[in-house]
Structures are given as structure tokens and as C-alpha cells.
Amino acid sequence: MRKGLLLMAVFAGFVVAKEKIDDKELLKMARQYFKPLPKVAENPQNPVTPEKVKLGKMLYYDPRLSKSGLISCNTCHNLARYGVDNLPTSIGHRWAIGPRNAPTVYNAAIHIAQFWDGRAKDVEEQALGPIVNPIEMANTEENAVKTLKSIPEYVELFKKAFPNEKDPVKYENIGKAIGAFERTLMTPSRFDEFLKGNTKALTEQEKRGLKTFIEVGCVACHNGPGVGGNMFAKFGMITEYWKVTYPYVLVGKPAIKVDFGRFGVTKKEEDMFVFKVPSLRNIEHTYPYFHDGSVWSLEDAVRIMAKTQLGKELTDQQVKDIVAFLKALTGKIPKHALEVPELPPSTDKTPKPEL
Amino acid sequence: MRKGLLLMAVFAGFVVAKEKIDDKELLKMARQYFKPLPKVAENPQNPVTPEKVKLGKMLYYDPRLSKSGLISCNTCHNLARYGVDNLPTSIGHRWAIGPRNAPTVYNAAIHIAQFWDGRAKDVEEQALGPIVNPIEMANTEENAVKTLKSIPEYVELFKKAFPNEKDPVKYENIGKAIGAFERTLMTPSRFDEFLKGNTKALTEQEKRGLKTFIEVGCVACHNGPGVGGNMFAKFGMITEYWKVTYPYVLVGKPAIKVDFGRFGVTKKEEDMFVFKVPSLRNIEHTYPYFHDGSVWSLEDAVRIMAKTQLGKELTDQQVKDIVAFLKALTGKIPKHALEVPELPPSTDKTPKPEL
Ligand SMILES: [Ca+2]
Ligand SMILES: [Ca+2]
Numbered sequence: 001m002r003k004g005l006l007l008m009a010v011f012a013g014f015v016v017a018k019e020k021i022d023d024k025e026l027l028k029m030a031r032q033y034f035k036p037l038p039k040v041a042e043n044p045q046n047p048v049t050p051e052k053v054k055l056g057k058m059l060y061y062d063p064r065l066s067k068s069g070l071i072s073c074n075t076c077h078n079l080a081r082y083g084v085d086n087l088p089t090s091i092g093h094r095w096a097i098g099p100r101n102a103p104t105v106y107n108a109a110i111h112i113a114q115f116w117d118g119r120a121k122d123v124e125e126q127a128l129g130p131i132v133n134p135i136e137m138a139n140t141e142e143n144a145v146k147t148l149k150s151i152p153e154y155v156e157l158f159k160k161a162f163p164n165e166k167d168p169v170k171y172e173n174i175g176k177a178i179g180a181f182e183r184t185l186m187t188p189s190r191f192d193e194f195l196k197g198n199t200k201a202l203t204e205q206e207k208r209g210l211k212t213f214i215e216v217g218c219v220a221c222h223n224g225p226g227v228g229g230n231m232f233a234k235f236g237m238i239t240e241y242w243k244v245t246y247p248y249v250l251v252g253k254p255a256i257k258v259d260f261g262r263f264g265v266t267k268k269e270e271d272m273f274v275f276k277v278p279s280l281r282n283i284e285h286t287y288p289y290f291h292d293g294s295v296w297s298l299e300d301a302v303r304i305m306a307k308t309q310l311g312k313e314l315t316d317q318q319v320k321d322i323v324a325f326l327k328a329l330t331g332k333i334p335k336h337a338l339e340v341p342e343l344p345p346s347t348d349k350t351p352k353p354e355l
Numbered sequence: 356m357r358k359g360l361l362l363m364a365v366f367a368g369f370v371v372a373k374e375k376i377d378d379k380e381l382l383k384m385a386r387q388y389f390k391p392l393p394k395v396a397e398n399p400q401n402p403v404t405p406e407k408v409k410l411g412k413m414l415y416y417d418p419r420l421s422k423s424g425l426i427s428c429n430t431c432h433n434l435a436r437y438g439v440d441n442l443p444t445s446i447g448h449r450w451a452i453g454p455r456n457a458p459t460v461y462n463a464a465i466h467i468a469q470f471w472d473g474r475a476k477d478v479e480e481q482a483l484g485p486i487v488n489p490i491e492m493a494n495t496e497e498n499a500v501k502t503l504k505s506i507p508e509y510v511e512l513f514k515k516a517f518p519n520e521k522d523p524v525k526y527e528n529i530g531k532a533i534g535a536f537e538r539t540l541m542t543p544s545r546f547d548e549f550l551k552g553n554t555k556a557l558t559e560q561e562k563r564g565l566k567t568f569i570e571v572g573c574v575a576c577h578n579g580p581g582v583g584g585n586m587f588a589k590f591g592m593i594t595e596y597w598k599v600t601y602p603y604v605l606v607g608k609p610a611i612k613v614d615f616g617r618f619g620v621t622k623k624e625e626d627m628f629v630f631k632v633p634s635l636r637n638i639e640h641t642y643p644y645f646h647d648g649s650v651w652s653l654e655d656a657v658r659i660m661a662k663t664q665l666g667k668e669l670t671d672q673q674v675k676d677i678v679a680f681l682k683a684l685t686g687k688i689p690k691h692a693l694e695v696p697e698l699p700p701s702t703d704k705t706p707k708p709e710l
Contacts, residue, residue, distance in 0.1 A: 087424055
């Protein structure tokens with residue numbers, strides 16, 4: 001890489017030396033690691049059609065998929081708040097407090113697998129989990145299907161979304177419809193503009209942050225179109241993670257148990273404390289951070305990463321630059337995600353909510 | 356009234372005699388009791404401006420007004436479900452189950468007073484209640500204001516909504532902004548078309564229902580632009596209400612206590628078991644019915660009303676016709692209500708959610 005001209009900048013009485021970024025070099029380097037987001041995250045097994053997306057969005061927003069009639073996907077993945085609940089760990093049925101932080105649903109469809117431990121293969125499979133999870137929506141498959149079958153508008157929408165099926169209102173198709181909706185939840189950002197060649201899309205500081213992010217080694221794990229989301233890695237490559245995050249855990253809260261991560265799925269020793277590398281898109285908005293939601297500040301999260309994953313101490317300037325770059329990953333929420341559909345009324349046949 | 360031509364209709368083997376409705380007569384009669392909805396429910400003390408409505412909508416949808424960071428106005432008054440939660444009684448902070456059914460916020464701004472017992476004078480005053488109610492959002496005034504002050508986007512929006520105030524981010528103004536938003540939540544229906552003179556806007560059955568609704572005496576209480584909402588009345592004028600609703604209370608649920616209604620507010624004996632007469636607009640969607648949410652079917656609710664309030668037993672045909680009329684009160688949800696605003700991120704200064 002050609003070393004750029006050193007610029008001497010005088011700030012508030014002290015002198016900082018900054019390297020001028022070579023835009024072309026940086027773009028070339030960045031393109032080795034990253035790609036712009038797709039418009040839609042296609043799945044050949046579940047083609048995205050307008051009919052499925054329409055139905056999926058209604059199901060996403062409908063609290064009647066839960067036992068109580070109160071909790072919808074949007075309760076924990078609030079699309080108006082970048083697809084998260086901004087709680088350390090989520091609250092579900094009867095105020096059950098779960099063990100993990102809710103990741104965003106925006107861009108989740110492009111991940112290598114779903115959940116922090118990757119236990120679901122795609123968004124279609126994933127969506128079937130929370131509906132019957134006793135500490136989330138606490139429903140049963142039968143009751144969810146019975147509810148939808150009792151509402152003529154839904155029966156019609158399932159027929160349209162799955163036109164070649166005899167009995168389209170079935171549990172699996174709930175996952176397919178919600179999955180199709182989620183496949184449209186892509187949030188392109190200024191970083192995508194940059195990757196497409198518009199080097200003016202990022203500020204100098206953001207470019208410096210991108211360069212640091214690459215050179216320090218973050219890209220070893222956070223790469224691809226999601227800037228993460230496409231591999232697994234141990235949380236605590238260099239230092240056990242809980243030793244580093246412990247001081248950040250909110251005082252007075254019940255101690256958070258150490259989470260074995262992917263070991264719980266594969267039972268292989270090498271998967272102990274291994275988690276899916278999270279996508280860093282919209283990370284500015286998806287606080288608190290890490291699978292246990294233990295850390296509220298993005299700067300702290302960046303410092304912790306450098307320490308636990310790379311054994312490095314970053315300078316204040318490096319942290320600030322990286323954070324500026326990460327904030328440039330904040331994307332545009334697609335308009336249709338926030339246009340909430342009217343939900344059809346229940347009927348006499350609809351199972352009653354159970355509190 | 357000129358008696359219309361008797362029509363002999365033969366249905367599935369038995370004979371029903373039906374009176375032909377005189378449209379002009381009916382319209383004239385209806386206009387004595389009812390009025391179309393206003394476009395916006397103005398309040399000279401709190402003029403509705405686009406700036407206030409924009410801010411009010413964000414606050415309405417923002418769960419950070421609650422102590423837990425999880426519960427927003429929309430949790431219990433889901434705008435996608437006609438402004439209600441469709442639960443017998445509402446669930447709030449830490450899964451507290453409240454004593455009353457959540458009424459809809461659509462058209463609420465035109466009511467004579469707010470809450471089942473009328474204890475708040477208007478939507479501006481009302482909105483300040485649930486935020487600090489320990490079984491609803493469980494926050495404190497100070498914490499709510501501190502939260503909003505910590506978010507620069509909100510500070511800016513309050514300045515724009517209350518341009519002549521020195522310290523616009525104050526508790527009272529939360530109520531004014533949400534109130535202004537609620538004043539736009541009017542849902543005109545086919546019945547309004549009818550009242551404006553288009554007698555074709557209602558079907559024959561709906562007109563028969565309207566006529567019955569008037570002649571049987573429902574209009575004594577359910578009248579005005581809200582078809583209710585503009586007076587108080589004892590629930591159980593003729594028969595004590597709980598003796599009639601008791602069989603409808605869901606089996607196996609904790610017994611619902613008898614609710615003194617407005618007596619709790621005024622402490623006057625004549626207000627014992629007195630409630631605000633609810634608006635019947637969108638009643639098709641706002642099940643379950645009555646202040647205790649004890650009754651799920653609209654037909655049952657209509658029968659109970661005739662019995663408790665008028666001492667009458669309605670025929671099946673009368674009930675069906677009235678219900679058909681009531682369904683014609685289902686209105687159009689204003690588009691902007693369901694266009695959810697993006698909510699700005701919290702900052703380091705934002706109080707943390709407390710579960
Ligand atoms: Ca998070
Ligand atoms: Ca109700």
C-alpha cells in the first residue's frame with residue numbers, strides 16, 4: 001500500500017499526526033473482505049413472493065401467535081428500534097427473563113445460521129422456535145395453527161401465499177411466510193455506497209476507522225456482506241470473555257451464567273464458548289452488546305473485542321475511528337417494514353388468550 | 356312514521372315478515388341522535404399541529420416511556436388491532452394483570468371524559484396516567500422526562516412541538532403531544548356516509564338494525580358522534596350487572612371483583628356502578644366487552660345490554676339486526692396511525708431499563 005501524505009493537524013492545542021487515506025487503495029482492500037447487501041436475501045427453497053411477504057409481515061406483528069395474545073415477534077424485535085428490544089436479555093411469557101440478548105432481525109436472513117449458537121439453519125426454521133418457546137411466546141404448534149385457521153382472512157392469505165398446497169395453513173408455512181418477510185429486511189448503508197465505488201460516501205474519520213478495522217484484524221471474523229454473520233468463533237480467543245466483560249455487567253443484577261454457546265448444540269469440546277460472529281450492521285442501534293447484553297457502550301464493546309479476540313489494547317483514537325466506521329453501517333430501514341398491516345379480528349372459534 | 360310495505364321473504368323453508376325501511380324517515384330519525392365524526396377532535400387548550408402529532412406518535416410507540424423499556428401505549432392499545440389488546444383485562448409491568456378492559460384509543464378524544472369511570476377529563480390528562488401507573492408502565496415522571504431529555508432527537512422534537520416554551524421537555528407536554536396524536540385517530544365508517552345523506556351506504560339489514568337500536572331504546576345512552584362516549588350511566592339499570600354477566604365470565608379464571616365504577620371517583624352513592632357509556636364505534640373489533648372484559652361475543656353483549664339496561668328480551672332477529680348495524684360502525688383506520696416512526700437511539704445518559 002502506498003503510504004499517504006502525512007498531514008499535520010492542530011487541534012485544541014495539541015498536535016495529532018494523521019495519515020491521509022488513499023481512497024482507491026482503501027476501496028480495493030475493503031472489497032477483499034466486504035460486499036454490498038443484496039436487495040433481498042433469496043432462498044431457492046422458499047422463493048420470496050409478494051403474497052408470502054404480506055402474510056409474513058402480518059404474522060410478524062400479530063400477538064395472537066403467542067399463548068397470551070400479547071407477545072408478537074415485534075415485541076422483542078421492534079422494527080421501529082432497528083429490530084431489537086434494547087434490553088440486556090429478553091422478556092417473554094409471564095415476564096420470563098431469558099438468558100440471551102435478542103439480535104436484530106434486519107439482515108439476519110443472510111447469516112450462515114440463526115441464533116447466537118447457530119442452532120437454526122435459516123430464518124424459516126428459526127421463526128418456528130420462539131412461538132413454542134415457553135419463555136418467549138409459550139404457544140403450541142396446534143394452538144397457533146388453530147388460531148390462524150379460525151380467522152378467515154388468514155386462511156385466504158395462506159391460500160394465496162402457498163397456492164399449490166391442499167392444506168396451506170400449517171405450522172411449517174408460518175415459518176416460510178415470516179422467513180420470506182425477513183428476507184426483505186435488508187438495510188443498505190453508506191458503506192454499501194462506498195463498496196459500490198462512491199468513495200465520498202464515507203467521511204475521513206469513517207475511512208480511517210475502516211482501515212483500522214481491517215489492519216487491526218477485526219475483519220478476520222467480521223467480514224462478508226453482513227460485516228459478520230458468516231462464521232463462528234470463540235468469544236475469548238485470548239482471554240476468557242467473562243473475565244473481561246464482568247466489570248460491565250450491571251451492578252445489582254442477578255449474575256449472568258457463563259454461556260457455553262455452540263457447545264450446547266454440537267457437544268464438541270472445540271465449540272465451547274463459540275458463538276456466531278454477529279453482523280455489525282446497525283450496531284449503533286442494537287445495544288446492549290454481546291450474547292448476554294452485558295455491555296451498553298459501543299466503545300467498550302470495541303475495546304473488549306480487541307482484548308478478548310486479538311489480545312490488543314487499542315488507543316482512544318483507534319476506538320473512536322472504529323466506532324465512527326461502525327456507525328456508518330447504520331442502514332435505511334425499508335419503508336414497508338414500518339407500515340403495519342391491519343390485523344383481522346378473531347372469531348368465536350379462535351382460542352382465547354391464556355395469561 | 357309511514358309504515359313501509361310488508362315484504363314476504365321465504366328463507367330455507369320458513370317465512371319471515373320484514374318491514375321495508377323508509378330511508379328518508381330513518382335518516383331523519385338517526386340525525387336526531389347521531390352526528391358524523393369530526394376529521395380531528397380539536398381542543399382549544401391544545402391545538403393539533405403536525406409537529407405535536409409527529410412527536411405524539413413517536414411517544415405513543417416508544418416503550419422507553421415505561422420502567423422496563425418494554426411496554427408502550429401500543430402494547431395495550433395496538434393500533435393494528437383497532438386500538439385494543441383484545442384481552443379481558445390488560446397486562447402491564449412484570450405481568451401485572453389489571454382490573455379493567457382496555458378501551459380503544461380510536462375516537463376516544465371526543466369522549467366526555469376518559470377511562471371507564473371518567474376520572475381524566477381529556478386525552479391530554481389521560482395519557483399521563485398509565486406512564487406512572489405501577490401495574491401499567493410503572494415509570495416515574497422524573498424518569499420519563501430524564502429519558503426523553505437524554506435523547507437529542509426528542510429534545511429537538513419537543514422544541515418544535517412547543518416552540519414558545521423555555522423548557523419544553525416536561526411531563527405535562529408528553530400528555531399534550533400524545534393527546535394531539537390521539538385527536539387525529541378518528542375512524543369514519545359507512546354510518547357516517549349514511550348520516551351525511553347517502554342512504555345507500557347501509558344495507559337493508561343494517562338499516563333495520565339501526566331502526567331497532569333507536570326504537571328499543573339503546574340510543575337513550577349510545578348517541579352522539581361516538582354512538583356513545585358522551586354520558587355516564589349505571590351498568591345494571593334494571594338488573595345488577597354481575598348477575599347477568601356472571602355466566603359469561605371465563606370458567607377457571609380468578610373471580611372478577613365487582614367494580615364500583617364512578618363511585619370510586621366521586622364517592623357519591625348515586626354513582627355506584629356508574630360507568631361512562633362506551634362508544635360503539637369499531638365495537639366489532641374491540642372484544643371482549645364491558646369494563647371487565649367478561650363477554651366475548653357481540654351478540655351476547657347486546658342481549659345483556661337489553662336486559663340490564665332496558666329490562667327487555669330481544670328476539671334473535673333483533674339481535675342479529677342490531678349486530679349488523681354495529682358492524683357498520685367499523686371505520687377506516689387513518690393511514691398515518693399505522694406508519695410507525697423510527698425511534699431514535701438512547702444515549703449514555705438514558706436511564707437503563709429496570710425489569
Ligand atoms: Ca444487542
Ligand atoms: Ca373491549
